[in-house]
Amino acid sequence: MENxxxxxxxxxxxxxxxxxxxxxxMSPMDLCAQGIMRALADCGLTLKDVDGLFCAMTQQRMSIVxxxxxxxxxxxxxxxxxxxxxxxEFHVAQAAAAIDAGxxxxxxxxxxxxxxxxxxxxxxAREVNPYETPFNPFLxxxxxxxxxxxxxxxxxxxxxxxxxxxxxxxxxxxxxxxxWEKKPLTVEDVLKSRMISYPFTVRDCCLVTDGGGAIIMTSxxxxxxxxxxxxxxxxxxHGVTHMNISSMPDxxxxxxxxxxxxxxxxxxxxxxxxxxxxxxxxFTINTILFLEDLGFCRKGEGGPFVSGGNIAPGxxxxxxxxxxxxxxxxxxxxxxxxxxxxxxxxxxxxxxxxAKKHDTAMVHGNGGVLSAQASVILGTGATL
Amino acid sequence: MPNDTTSPYATYVSRLEKGExxxxxxxxxxxxxxxxxxxxxxxxxxxxxWRVSKGRGTVYATTVVHPAEGAPFNVALIDCDEGFxxxxxxxxxxxxDVKIGMRVKFRVYRPGGEDDPVxxxxxxxx
Numbered sequence: 001m002e003n004x005x006x007x008x009x010x011x012x013x014x015x016x017x018x019x020x021x022x023x024x025x026m027s028p029m030d031l032c033a034q035g036i037m038r039a040l041a042d043c044g045l046t047l048k049d050v051d052g053l054f055c056a057m058t059q060q061r062m063s064i065v066x067x068x069x070x071x072x073x074x075x076x077x078x079x080x081x082x083x084x085x086x087x088x089e090f091h092v093a094q095a096a097a098a099i100d101a102g103x104x105x106x107x108x109x110x111x112x113x114x115x116x117x118x119x120x121x122x123x124x125a126r127e128v129n130p131y132e133t134p135f136n137p138f139l140x141x142x143x144x145x146x147x148x149x150x151x152x153x154x155x156x157x158x159x160x161x162x163x164x165x166x167x168x169x170x171x172x173x174x175x176x177x178x179x180w181e182k183k184p185l186t187v188e189d190v191l192k193s194r195m196i197s198y199p200f201t202v203r204d205c206c207l208v209t210d211g212g213g214a215i216i217m218t219s220x221x222x223x224x225x226x227x228x229x230x231x232x233x234x235x236x237x238h239g240v241t242h243m244n245i246s247s248m249p250d251x252x253x254x255x256x257x258x259x260x261x262x263x264x265x266x267x268x269x270x271x272x273x274x275x276x277x278x279x280x281x282x283f284t285i286n287t288i289l290f291l292e293d294l295g296f297c298r299k300g301e302g303g304p305f306v307s308g309g310n311i312a313p314g315x316x317x318x319x320x321x322x323x324x325x326x327x328x329x330x331x332x333x334x335x336x337x338x339x340x341x342x343x344x345x346x347x348x349x350x351x352x353x354x355a356k357k358h359d360t361a362m363v364h365g366n367g368g369v370l371s372a373q374a375s376v377i378l379g380t381g382a383t384l
Numbered sequence: 385m386p387n388d389t390t391s392p393y394a395t396y397v398s399r400l401e402k403g404e405x406x407x408x409x410x411x412x413x414x415x416x417x418x419x420x421x422x423x424x425x426x427x428x429x430x431x432x433x434w435r436v437s438k439g440r441g442t443v444y445a446t447t448v449v450h451p452a453e454g455a456p457f458n459v460a461l462i463d464c465d466e467g468f469x470x471x472x473x474x475x476x477x478x479x480x481d482v483k484i485g486m487r488v489k490f491r492v493y494r495p496g497g498e499d500d501p502v503x504x505x506x507x508x509x510x
Contacts, residue, residue, distance in 0.1 A: 149446050195448075195456075197448065246419075
């Protein structure tokens with residue numbers, strides 16, 4: 001992002017809230033609160049230090065106001081951009097800018113959802129679009145399925161290759177103590193599962209879970225005195241191409257291309273310099289599209305690239321090391337959880353699923369139906 | 385300034401009621417615009433002309449929705465020959481037989497009751 005300074009801000013605290021299926025009556029705000037208290041403990045700061053607050057939620061129309069009420073704090077700077085699942089990657093860029101401008105010094109970015117407990121219909125209001133709704137697409141799944149159909153037609157991508165993405169995610173999830181789905185999964189299992197919107201079976205689709213979390217950001221200067229090694233924000237970028245799938249210019253090229261280019265430029269890095277990749281895998285096609293658009297392979301070569309365990313544990317490129325939205329956790333808007341995993345990987349806190357090289361991470365958020373894309377490149381102190 | 389007397393959507397629907405697939409053309413951008421709106425997203429111009437499509441197009445992308453209850457059905461994106469794309473479905477063919485690249489022609493589907501008519505397609509060869 002132009003004029004945002006490489007490494008000027010850092011993520012210093014991260015934590016998930018309770019995940020999966022949370023206690024009866026737990027609210028989205030309760031989950032935010034859990035995430036915030038745990039993330040503050042992770043870096044040794046307290047709520048009194050927080051003077052910047054960011055959040056976006058599907059279950060609270062004015063979520064930032066609700067969160068201020070809940071916490072009883074009076075932050076100097078607030079933000080609540082709502083771009084769906086990528087909201088939090090946008091918030092990172094906004095928090096970095098606010099911190100650099102002196103508008104706040106300690107920023108919290110939080111999220112919580114109880115969509116599994118209350119049901120998907122209760123957790124996000126259905127929007128009517130007179131140009132799409134009459135045809136009953138099962139959204140968001142059918143929109144991504146349309147993109148997959150186009151990728152298959154244009155590049156010969158197969159259902160088996162899509163399934164490889166789900167299988168790799170499951171293998172990572174098996175190494176993550178808090179992942180929701182850990183049963184062994186094969187390509188054949190994915191293909192034989194219940195069809196949802198062709199070419200996707202239920203195993204090509206993200207989980208429906210509760211969950212949330214928080215991250216704490218501050219200036220590079222202050223970050224050095226906190227509990228854990230800082231994770232620096234090296235690059236940010238975004239690309240918004242459409243809202244509805246019928247308005248997406250080319251279903252095989254996403255806004256991740258522009259997002260990645262801007263983030264790489266700011267970070268002075270390229271795809272070849274990235275050690276760990278955390279992508280928003282709402283559906284199996286996402287991983288393929290984003291690996292292509294972010295430059296990890298050429299356009300159209302995502303299918304072969306994800307095959308043969310290449311992105312699974314022990315493969316060439318560690319992708320979605322927590323198990324992804326496909327197998328770890330998907331609480332409605334998953335983008336905050338990939339930031340948490342990216343930071344933990346760079347700190348070397350990931351135990352069995354720890355990537356061998358972990359100085360740089362590409363964290364890429366997706367919102368809507370491939371609509372709002374935002375990349376954040378993270379780095380350890382060694383990359384400054 | 386007096387209020388507009390109609391909306392882009394109302395104009396689109398009134399054309400469908402007459403059996404026409406209407407779209408907008410932006411002289412400034414020299415290209416079709418869809419969905420109908422008040423500003424051309426390619427040029428920023430607020431001059432948009434209404435035109436009527438010949439109703440021929442090609443399937444750009446396709447999926448088959450498997451609802452919890454009832455039969456699977458098609459949802460497709462259609463590229464009309466005039467250079468605009470819309471969501472629709474292809475009828476009179478099994479949903480899995482709707483293929484990308486298939487030539488299709490427009491017809492109006494009238495759901496009746498309170499619901500507005502919509503543009504659907506059938507295979508050109510049918």
